Amino acid sequence: MEAVKKKLQAELDSLEEELHFKLPKEIQKAREFGDLRENAEYKAAKEKQTMVQVRISQLQQRMMEVD
16 A cells, blocks of 8 residues: 555656646746637646646545545
């Protein structure tokens, strides 16, 4: 079980870093391209942000189940 927890925690840490540091930079960079309604980079970054948030929630739930 300890190995599973370590693996889950490692993935969780990686996703948290992506959510709080990498994705905001991507979103800001995409905003600089102008009109957000037609900005594919912005839409892609926001979709990735949502997917990362969902995966973080799943991992947190799984961590609680493993305990």
